[in-house]
Amino acid sequence: MRAVTPRTRPRSAGTLPPPETTPKGADVTREKLLQATHELLFERSGEEPSVADICERADVRVAMVSYCFGGKAQLLEALVDRAMSQMMSEQQQLIDLGLPPEEALARQVRASVYAFVRFPYMSELSERLVVGERAGTRLAETFVTPTVAWYRELIDAGVEQGVFRPVDPMFLLFSIVGMCEFLFSAKSWVQDSGAALDDALVERFAAHTVDLLLRGMRPATD
Amino acid sequence: MRAVTPRTRPRSAGTLPPPETTPKGADVTREKLLQATHELLFERSGEEPSVADICERADVRVAMVSYCFGGKAQLLEALVDRAMSQMMSEQQQLIDLGLPPEEALARQVRASVYAFVRFPYMSELSERLVVGERAGTRLAETFVTPTVAWYRELIDAGVEQGVFRPVDPMFLLFSIVGMCEFLFSAKSWVQDSGAALDDALVERFAAHTVDLLLRGMRPATD
Numbered sequence: 001m002r003a004v005t006p007r008t009r010p011r012s013a014g015t016l017p018p019p020e021t022t023p024k025g026a027d028v029t030r031e032k033l034l035q036a037t038h039e040l041l042f043e044r045s046g047e048e049p050s051v052a053d054i055c056e057r058a059d060v061r062v063a064m065v066s067y068c069f070g071g072k073a074q075l076l077e078a079l080v081d082r083a084m085s086q087m088m089s090e091q092q093q094l095i096d097l098g099l100p101p102e103e104a105l106a107r108q109v110r111a112s113v114y115a116f117v118r119f120p121y122m123s124e125l126s127e128r129l130v131v132g133e134r135a136g137t138r139l140a141e142t143f144v145t146p147t148v149a150w151y152r153e154l155i156d157a158g159v160e161q162g163v164f165r166p167v168d169p170m171f172l173l174f175s176i177v178g179m180c181e182f183l184f185s186a187k188s189w190v191q192d193s194g195a196a197l198d199d200a201l202v203e204r205f206a207a208h209t210v211d212l213l214l215r216g217m218r219p220a221t222d
Numbered sequence: 223m224r225a226v227t228p229r230t231r232p233r234s235a236g237t238l239p240p241p242e243t244t245p246k247g248a249d250v251t252r253e254k255l256l257q258a259t260h261e262l263l264f265e266r267s268g269e270e271p272s273v274a275d276i277c278e279r280a281d282v283r284v285a286m287v288s289y290c291f292g293g294k295a296q297l298l299e300a301l302v303d304r305a306m307s308q309m310m311s312e313q314q315q316l317i318d319l320g321l322p323p324e325e326a327l328a329r330q331v332r333a334s335v336y337a338f339v340r341f342p343y344m345s346e347l348s349e350r351l352v353v354g355e356r357a358g359t360r361l362a363e364t365f366v367t368p369t370v371a372w373y374r375e376l377i378d379a380g381v382e383q384g385v386f387r388p389v390d391p392m393f394l395l396f397s398i399v400g401m402c403e404f405l406f407s408a409k410s411w412v413q414d415s416g417a418a419l420d421d422a423l424v425e426r427f428a429a430h431t432v433d434l435l436l437r438g439m440r441p442a443t444d
Contacts, residue, residue, distance in 0.1 A: 127407070139410075139411075139414075140410075140411065140414035140415070144411045144414060144415065145414075145415070148415065167430060167433075167434070168426070168430060170411075170412075170415060170417075171426075171427055171430045171431075174401070174404045174405055174408055174411075174427070175401045175404070175430070175431065175434055177404060177408070178400040178401045178402075178403060178404025178405075178407075178408075179396070179397045179400045179401055180400070181400060181404070182396045182397070182399060182400025182403070183396055183400075185349070185400075186396055186399070186400075188361075188362075189361075189362065189366045189392075189396075190392075192361075192362035192366060192367075193362070193366065193367070193370070193392060195392075204390070204393075205393055205396070208389065208390060208393045208397070209393075209397065211389075211438070212389070212397055212434075212435070212438035212439075213434070213438065215437060215438045215439075215440060216433070216434035216435065216437045216438035217434075217437075218437060
């Protein structure tokens with residue numbers, strides 16, 4: 001795989017969003033394993049690390065993956081869940097702020113672009129996990145269904161205030177995730193064009209996407 | 223992998239777009255191999271068929287893959303090239319028709335959605351091939367660079383006629399391909415929501431995407 005220009009990404013994987021309650025006892029080990037897996041996936045452009053690699057990075061015994069999660073697949077699922085619940089809680093905060101619908105949509109689109117910077121391995125990983133029926137249903141329950149509901153509420157509010165036209169909330173979700181994701185799946189296209197997928201380009205793309213979406217959502221004038 | 227609802231796709235893989243000149247001699251075998259590979263990738267949701275499977279379907283001797291292409295990787299590359307040149311020639315036709323920029327963009331977006339119906343395996347396949355440096359450069363030369371140039375010309379014409387605002391043509395390409403592709407990579411989301419990814423849904427999504435894009439491209443009013 002092509003090396004990504006170093007400026008593309010934050011210097012390090014950073015720390016995972018914390019769990020809802022402060023970990024104690026076995027949960028401390030659980031956290032170490034999640035953080036180690038996040039770092040390795042980040043550093044290796046999504047290539048799945050072995051249990052041995054994960055445990056070495058986490059500095060815990062190899063048996064701990066089974067003990068804490070039941071197995072590697074469940075550890076990976078828990079990592080997807082962690083990232084997803086972080087995104088869900090940020091969406092909820094946008095609602096709690098009581099922002100005007102256009103501002104809430106702009107922030108949501110921007111957050112979607114940057115989610116791919118923070119968790120560059122996430123789409124590929126959740127796609128692999130969706131192959132298992134149970135994980136697919138989990139993703140639907142933890143992310144797709146509540147996010148479609150969030151968009152529906154936002155669109156309804158915007159339509160009522162005369163700032164949005166009515167669109168299908170599931171299609172809007174697809175459009176936004178698809179647009180935001182593509183910059184990262186097309187990184188070789190960016191590089192072939194002679195540009196660098198650096199912070200400035202990501203920011204320009206985020207602004208482009210917000211602009212296209214918000215204008216695209218304006219009420220019908222014809 | 224989840225079974226795709228039968229109505230999702232055309233009943234059969236259909237025939238590949240023909241080469242520029244009528245095949246003769248060894249080129250007939252070449253065509254049979256390309257068509258067989260297309261059919262198998264289509265039928266198996268993108269899973270790569272073996273050389274033996276391809277030759278059995280094409281009804282040619284196994285040595286023919288090496289003889290005609292040099293190897294399976296080159297056969298797959300030639301298939302990507304064929305689909306890409308078909309798309310490029312359709313783009314060219316849109317220019318030749320001399321349509322108003324908005325109509326040309328609408329047709330291009332619609333064609334992009336339906337390209338994923340005709341070649342459901344294409345993104346994954348070209349992504350795998352891009353891992354090889356040479357194939358990445360080929361994709362840039364045969365698709366990315368000319369398509370960005372096409373969008374630049376279209377945007378310039380639209381800006382001049384006062385129907386588009388200026389946007390980065392590479393970003394517009396990313397937005398369009400990303401939006402069009404996502405419906406198909408998120409097919410499990412569609413199914414989890416209880417909907418079927420059938421012809422009617424693809425058509426509704428195409429209309430949604432054209433609408434969002436064309437409105438998003440309107441000249442700035444603020």
